[in-house]
Amino acid sequence: MFVRPLKEIPCHSHVTLRVSHYMGRIAGRRHQHQSSSSYVPKHLPAKEEDIEKLDRLMAVSKNLVVLTGAGISTESGIPDYRSEGVGLYARSTNRPVQYRDFLKSESARKRYWARNYVGWPRFSSFEPNATHLSISKLVNEEGVVRSVVTQNVDSLHIKAKTKNVIELHGSAFRVVCLGCTFTIERHAFQNLLTQLNPEMQIVQQTMRPDGDVEMNQEQVEGFNVPSCPSCKGLLKPDIVFFGDNVPKDRVEAVRNEVKLCDGLLVLGTSLTVFSAYRIVLQAAELHKSIAIVNIGETRGDKLASIKISAKCGDVIPQLCR
């Protein structure tokens, strides 16, 4: 796989291992490769000196928080929102549903669920890539990372069996009622939608980062959306829509993680969304080390001691021992 085995190096201490790994990496250059995914923006190979800088940070860290965004899932085949040329906003004039529209308008809800229904089989089938798997190893096995905060709703960290994941914006894999505590797993909800919409064809379409696809009005109008079986309330995926707020207890849990960490590693996000940017602001206020790996600029670049403009898949697997 992508992880270089270094079994011959004794694990006397975390730092020893890390430094040994660092020397080992210099001895055996590995070639950068371009991803085959068409959703990864144009980028240059990661510079070796940049990876070495990050490696040195990792060598002295035992308690990092990793913050991830859509940029780490593009290599799994899911587009991000904002990347130049390949992101959703560059490909389509459609924008994600605003929370207030979802609440107010039945047609907005029909449109949302019809597209989500058609996109689900493909969206739910995406697999974690080398970056997700490496992060999982850094948390579960190497103990370098204490927790992962993700803006992604694709659950790829969960699929990679990563411990201590906080899904900041929720998960597309659950559906909740806005009126009561009813929750249904998204796969089960898909079966319900199929029963209610036997005529609806599922055809491969352009995918969006939240599992939405493009559809015409005609297809949307006839779509049947169930209400909550307990209270008849509105059902919504358990994700934070644009224009909605991250639940307070989740914000607090993340704040606590940042307080307890010894550094923040930001991966694959431009930090445009404030709920993510404020995590970096808090880390900066507390004088934590901040490192960012992202193709292109981010809102947090000025606060970071290390900024690597490269594809996460070219960098993160190299941080594993």
Ligand SMILES: [Zn+2]
């Ligand atoms: Zn309900």
